[in-house]
Every structure is written in C-alpha cells, then in structure tokens.
Amino acid sequence: MWLNYLVNTYSFMTEHEKNTEDKILDAAKDVFQQKGMTGARMQEIADKAGINKALLHYYYRTKEKLFEKVFEIAFSLFIPKVKEMMSSDKPIFEKIEFFVENYLNLLQKHPYIPGFIISELNRNPKMLVSLIEKNVQLKEGNFLGILESQIKQEVDKGIVKPISAHNLMTNVISLCIFPIVARPILQGVLFDNDKKEFDVFLEQRRTFVKEYVINSIKA
Amino acid sequence: MWLNYLVNTYSFMTEHEKNTEDKILDAAKDVFQQKGMTGARMQEIADKAGINKALLHYYYRTKEKLFEKVFEIAFSLFIPKVKEMMSSDKPIFEKIEFFVENYLNLLQKHPYIPGFIISELNRNPKMLVSLIEKNVQLKEGNFLGILESQIKQEVDKGIVKPISAHNLMTNVISLCIFPIVARPILQGVLFDNDKKEFDVFLEQRRTFVKEYVINSIKA
DNA sequence: CATATCTTTGACCAGTTGGTTAAATTAAAT
DNA sequence: ATTTAATTTAACCAACTGGTCAAAGATATG
Structure with missing residues (x-):
C-alpha cells in the first residue's frame, strides 16, 4: 500500500x-x-x-474529516516552507532572493491554496492551534530570533538598514501572496479585468519584488 | 422613510x-x-x-438578494476609497502618507470586510463586473494614468525612483491589507498566537508602512 | 369609525444534504 | 478452492434549509 x-x-x-x-x-x-x-x-x-x-x-x-485532511495537506505545503526557506545560513540579501523566487514559484503552482487557507482560517481560527502543533518544525528552532540577530549583524557591518524580522517577513510575504489572493479585485480595478495583462504583471513582479525588498533595506 | x-x-x-x-x-x-x-x-x-x-x-x-446588498455595501465602503484617496493633487509622498493613514484607519474599523470580499469574490468572480459598473466612479477619470504621469514628473525632478503606478499601488495595498486579512496565520506563526503582541505590531506598522514605502521610492 | 395598506407572525413544505445500511462484488489469504 | 477481508454500490433516511402562506396586528387615510 x-x-x-x-x-x-x-x-x-x-x-x-x-x-x-x-x-x-x-x-x-x-x-x-x-x-x-x-x-x-x-x-x-x-x-x-x-x-x-x-x-x-x-x-x-465525515465531511469534516475529509476537509481536515485536505486543509492539512494545503497548510503543510505552504506554511512550513516559510521557515524552511529562511533558515539557511546565506547572507540576508540572498535569503530574500531565494525566498521570493521559490515562494512565487510555489504560488504559481498552487494559486488557490493561500486564499483557501485564509478563508477557512477566518471562518474557524481554532483550527490553527492543532495544526501548528502537528507541524512541529514550525515551533522548534526559533528562526525569527536567528533572523533578527542576523539582521543586527549586517546592520552593524553597514550593509542593511535596521528593520525588525517581523516587519521584514510580513512585508515579503504580503508582497508575494496578496496579489495572488486578491487577484480578482486587483485585476478588475487596476487592469480593467484584462487577464493576460495581469499575467504579464505577475511575471514582471517576480524580479520586481525581489529587487524592491532588497533595495528597500540596503543601507 | x-x-x-x-x-x-x-x-x-x-x-x-x-x-x-x-x-x-x-x-x-x-x-x-x-x-x-x-x-x-x-x-x-x-x-x-x-x-x-x-x-x-x-x-x-431571497438569501441571494440579501447577500448581494451586504456585499455591495462592503465593497463600496472599501474599493472606491482607493481611487478617491489617490486622486488629490498632493505630491506623491503626501499622497502615500494620506492613503496609508486613512486606509489603515478604515481597516481598523472594519477588519473583516477585506477578507469577506476576497473570499466571496474567489468563490464567484463574476460578481465583480456588475459591481464595478455600479460604482461608476471607479471607471471614470483613469486615476492610474494620472498617477503614472505624476510619478514620471517627480522622477524627472529627481525626487523619486522610477516605479510603475501598478506596482506602487499593489505594494501599498498589499502591505496595508494583507496583515489584516491573514491575521490568524501571521499571528500564529510569527507571534506565537499572542493577540496583544500582534495588536502592538499592527499599531507600530501604521508609521512603519508609511515610512517604508516612501523611503523605498525616494531617489 | 371604517377601510385600506403595511408589518409581523406561526405553521408548514418541498428539495437538499450528510450520513447509514445491507447486500453485492472483488481481492487476499489459507 | 474456500474462506476471509476489503471495496463498491443502490436505496434509503432524518435533519436541515430556503422559502411560502394565510391570518393577525399595527398604522395610516378618508
């Protein structure tokens, strides 16, 4: 089997x-x-x-058991990747580059999963606690603390401007995921509902986001 | 009546x-x-x-008529504001400042509306076309074109770095809305599910996002 | 006061939905 | 080959859900 x-x-x-x-x-x-x-x-x-x-x-x-299984698969495909990708020992700029590239690839492959996760988590936030416990990797190793001290180091070296790890992570994730999750609205309001143009826009954003985030924290 | x-x-x-x-x-x-x-x-x-x-x-x-009414109210409370706020004749930095401040206020007052709009629009994207038609203001006046040429002007003056209006708008909106929409996940993964800490984080982000976006395009 | 119109209610209904069951079919084990 | 266990199916059911209806209260109008 x-x-x-x-x-x-x-x-x-x-x-x-x-x-x-x-x-x-x-x-x-x-x-x-x-x-x-x-x-x-x-x-x-x-x-x-x-x-x-x-x-x-x-x-x-039951329907609920089936749903939980599907949700768990979707969740563990997306969320642990965040920590996984940021936990190398590369310098910060390379980390960001690596993360944006790979996360945008993942998003292109599964564009509906983030919206799915957000919707269902909004409906029932309690699901999260048991799910985070199952993805033990998320808990262990405090990758935020490591990232934080790495930033401090590179700030001291005069390479990057000061920024909290929380803000940096939130920015990168927001800039990657939101345009996919809110695609209908953005495509409608900003691109007159032109699907092709929006695809071009997303493609162009691959390099844009990378450079934008890096330049924004370059000292 | x-x-x-x-x-x-x-x-x-x-x-x-x-x-x-x-x-x-x-x-x-x-x-x-x-x-x-x-x-x-x-x-x-x-x-x-x-x-x-x-x-x-x-x-x-019918349920559907009631839903449409509720959705329309939510939609017209949030979406036209984008254009409205960016359509003053302020310089670009002030525009961004104004937009971020006011949009974050709006979000604090109605934190569940963006998630609601995104979820339901994902379920049925067709809703959007008739809704954009109703909010005529959205169509008329091509605020993106105006913003685009304003940026070009200020680029020529050497005040801002080149950036497309599409990318600028997408960035600002993403950075404002996503942390609210994805609050359960971010709070869970980044803040160990500490509600108070996340509230502090959001409060601190009010000035952070403003400065971050402005500095990122400052020449 | 009487009448017509607008609001509100309790009882009811037909269609849908998640879930069950007993029996049939197929695959595995001896 | 025969028993045993794992899959698959058709028919069925109780609970729920959106929606209706006829009648009762209110409210306004003349």
Missing part, C-alpha cells in the same frame, strides 16, 4: 489508474478550494472522483 | 429603536462576514436581528 501510495503520484498516470483514496483527495481539494467547507457538496466530490457517495464516507467517515 | 434611514444610523440608538431593515442589514453583515454566503443561515440572521424568518424574506425576498 505505501509503495502504491508513492507510485500513484506520478503525473503520467490516468485518473483511472490512481487508487481511490488519492482520487478522492484530488477531487476534494478542487471542490473545497473553490467552494469552501460550507459550500462544498459530498456528492460533487464523489462525482468528480468518479465514485459513489457511500464510498466517499467509507474512506473518510 | 428616507429621513428615518438617515436618523436611525446614529450610534446612540439602541437596537430596539432601529428600523427593521437596518437591523436586518446589521445582522446579515455579521453573519455573512463570519460564515460566508454558503455558511450563513437565514434563521441565524433572523435571530440576530430579533425578528421572524418570514419577515426576513418579506424585506429581502
């Missing part, structure tokens, strides 16, 4: 070849992300997975 | 004194913002408004 689990993730497999559990998870991901926990329908998930609704409940007893 | 509509918005009035229509709108705003269109229940809205469910349908025939 565990081998099967590894094998069936290859992308050249057809839907039919995947095992049922993965087909369910794939379908559930799509439906939950577009309609949210409350808007999703078990029947639609079953249909999209090409199975019976009873079979859905056979694998995941 | 229109007089009543003006009068009953005074904040010293008790819930009981407000007219039914406003009680409904208030209750609906709360419920829709917390649970979303699909998660909200007409019964809960009626209860919160202190009225019968049938009366709810008497004033707003």
